[in-house]
Amino acid sequence: MLIRPPNDILSSEITPHEVYRERRRFMQGMGVLAAGAALGVAADVEAGVRLAGVRGSAYTLNEAKTPYKSVTTYNNFYEFGTGKSDPAENAGGLNTRPWTVAVEGEVNKPGVYDMDMLLKLAPLEERVYRMRCVEGWSMVIPWVGFPLHELIRRANPTGNARYVEFVTLHDPGQMPGQRSRVLDWPYVEGLRMDEAMNPLTLLAVGLYGEVLPNQNGAPIRLVVPWKYGFKSAKSIVRIRFVEKQPLTAWMKATPSEYGFYSNVNPQVDHPRWSQARERRIGEFFKRDTLMFNGYGAQVAQMYRGMDLKRYF
Amino acid sequence: MRRVFHNPRFWVFAVCLLPLTRLIVLGFSGGLGANPIEFITRSLGTWTLVGLMVTLSVTPLRRLTGHAELIRYRRMLGLFAFFYACLHFVTYIWLDQFFDPAAIVKDIVKRPFITVGFAAFVLLVPLALTSTHAMMRRLGRRWQQLHRLVYAIAILGVIHYLWLVKKDLTDPLVYAVVLTLLLVLRLPWVVHALQAVRSSRRVSPQS
Numbered sequence: 386m387l388i389r390p391p392n393d394i395l396s397s398e399i400t401p402h403e404v405y406r407e408r409r410r411f412m413q414g415m416g417v418l419a420a421g422a423a424l425g426v427a428a429d430v431e432a433g434v435r436l437a438g439v440r441g442s443a444y445t446l447n448e449a450k451t452p453y454k455s456v457t458t459y460n461n462f463y464e465f466g467t468g469k470s471d472p473a474e475n476a477g478g479l480n481t482r483p484w485t486v487a488v489e490g491e492v493n494k495p496g497v498y499d500m501d502m503l504l505k506l507a508p509l510e511e512r513v514y515r516m517r518c519v520e521g522w523s524m525v526i527p528w529v530g531f532p533l534h535e536l537i538r539r540a541n542p543t544g545n546a547r548y549v550e551f552v553t554l555h556d557p558g559q560m561p562g563q564r565s566r567v568l569d570w571p572y573v574e575g576l577r578m579d580e581a582m583n584p585l586t587l588l589a590v591g592l593y594g595e596v597l598p599n600q601n602g603a604p605i606r607l608v609v610p611w612k613y614g615f616k617s618a619k620s621i622v623r624i625r626f627v628e629k630q631p632l633t634a635w636m637k638a639t640p641s642e643y644g645f646y647s648n649v650n651p652q653v654d655h656p657r658w659s660q661a662r663e664r665r666i667g668e669f670f671k672r673d674t675l676m677f678n679g680y681g682a683q684v685a686q687m688y689r690g691m692d693l694k695r696y697f
Numbered sequence: 698m699r700r701v702f703h704n705p706r707f708w709v710f711a712v713c714l715l716p717l718t719r720l721i722v723l724g725f726s727g728g729l730g731a732n733p734i735e736f737i738t739r740s741l742g743t744w745t746l747v748g749l750m751v752t753l754s755v756t757p758l759r760r761l762t763g764h765a766e767l768i769r770y771r772r773m774l775g776l777f778a779f780f781y782a783c784l785h786f787v788t789y790i791w792l793d794q795f796f797d798p799a800a801i802v803k804d805i806v807k808r809p810f811i812t813v814g815f816a817a818f819v820l821l822v823p824l825a826l827t828s829t830h831a832m833m834r835r836l837g838r839r840w841q842q843l844h845r846l847v848y849a850i851a852i853l854g855v856i857h858y859l860w861l862v863k864k865d866l867t868d869p870l871v872y873a874v875v876l877t878l879l880l881v882l883r884l885p886w887v888v889h890a891l892q893a894v895r896s897s898r899r900v901s902p903q904s
């Protein structure tokens with residue numbers, strides 16, 4: 386566990402919100418000692434705490450980053466409500482410790498990873514990526530994380546593993562949005578094996594150099610920058626390697642509107658709106674949407690010969 | 698001046714301006730969130746629809762309460778709905794599409810929710826133009842026939858909303874339920890039933 390010396394914990398880091406959360410944990414019956422120990426950890430994993438040892442990377446952009454405030458208050462995370470400001474308002478009750486991710490299915494080395502193992506799995510690096518939402522807006526976000534292929538390599542998939550399925554936590558007690566059935570919970574997403582292995586595909590644990598805020602998918606989420614935002618599953622608890630293409634939450638909800646691939650593509654419109662342009666949050670004029678969100682050089686070869694109108 | 702404050706029409710007018718005032722205040726205080734243009738467009742759309750619903754509730758309310766004078770506010774309410782529809786349309790033309798005629802035409806044809814919203818807006822125009830007393834007199838019976846269009850407009854407005862949301866249909870369905878209720882209250886047999894209830898209450902001594 387990344388327990389820092391106590392003098393590292395500034396009193397300013399112990400916010401009333403945190404105290405509330407700890408009290409809740411206490412009342413949930415973990416006992417005085419456990420609550421005390423958890424308090425020590427909480428200061429380390431709370432959103433806003435700087436992540437140690439983050440390296441730079443070649444993945445930077447010549448575009449202005451979207452302000453932290455916008456990135457953390459304008460979110461689609463239906464587990465906390467369908468309004469854009471709901472996640473920031475309702476995600477405070479999500480307990481991100483202890484947290485485990487089960488890696489299972491068609492792998493030679495299945496396992497359950499806790500967050501401390503994941504944080505040490507590979508060097509953390511900062512990657513500035515464009516994020517394009519299927520609704521027609523976009524951001525530029527400096528994520529902190531490590532490539533998904535690091536985890537896949539350790540899990541050592543069998544020859545049958547053709548797809549990877551990602552499952553988000555399902556707990557209506559912590560995720561109030563799951564009390565209403567807007568989607569068939571839990572949230573499921575998926576990637577083809579080569580997409581999952583692509584160097585761009587990131588498991589993110591932070592943004593702006595700090596621990597990921599709950600509303601952005603804490604404690605660990607996927608970032609697939611050439612696909613619409615909803616492909617990047619948040620608050621992941623299970624990564625499963627499978628032979629058949631997973632049925633994702635949005636495909637289940639509206640198969641005519643959301644396909645498995647969901648690559649950013651200005652030439653293939655959503656049935657109800659155009660995808661040709663986008664509003665970059667913070668900018669006044671709309672800008673043209675780029676094929677594969679501008680990552681064609683890194684990803685286009687994976688789709689060579691595929692009819693992207695059919696495989697949308 | 699005093700007289701103005703005693704005039705209920707002034708207060709109705711002032712209340713109708715509140716949604717716009719709120720947007721202006723939020724705009725100057727940085728309260729429109731990360732995507733201000735979406736916020737403004739949606740807020741104006743919401744208030745257009747609310748305006749239509751409030752306008753449509755005048756007649757049923759009058760029948761339910763017997764307050765015939767409520768009819769005096771109906772035109773103002775309807776015109777406010779049109780006012781917000783104009784602002785909603787202008788934000789779309791200006792802030793969403795930047796006066797690009799080709800893009801706008803394509804959007805109206807291609808996106809069903811825009812097509813329907815546009816149809817609702819176009820139908821509102823003749824109603825606004827014929828809202829004066831002079832026009833009422835000139836058109837006579839045909840005025841009423843023409844203004845029945847408002848039912849279609851409200852239905853189109855709700856469809857517009859139903860088609861634009863990504864998944865969570867709760868809010869548009871609330872409007873759909875309210876509109877259904879407002880329309881049911883206009884069915885002849887419902888009107889008769891309500892009248893019967895009211896006249897029986899009037900004769901009963903204690904009410």
Ligand code: HEM
Nearest residue numbers: 738739742743745746782786789814815817818854858861
């Ligand atoms: C009587 C006419 C209309 C009514 C009652 C109406 C009502 C609404 C409502 C209730 C919303 C959703 C607000 C929300 O999400 O909270 C909305 C959104 C919207 N409307 Fe309208 N509208 C009308 C006409 C139009 C017209 C003529 C256009 C453009 C040609 C238009 C374009 C839009 C757009 C672009 C949005 C925002 C969609 C989004 O943010 O995804 N509307 N409208």
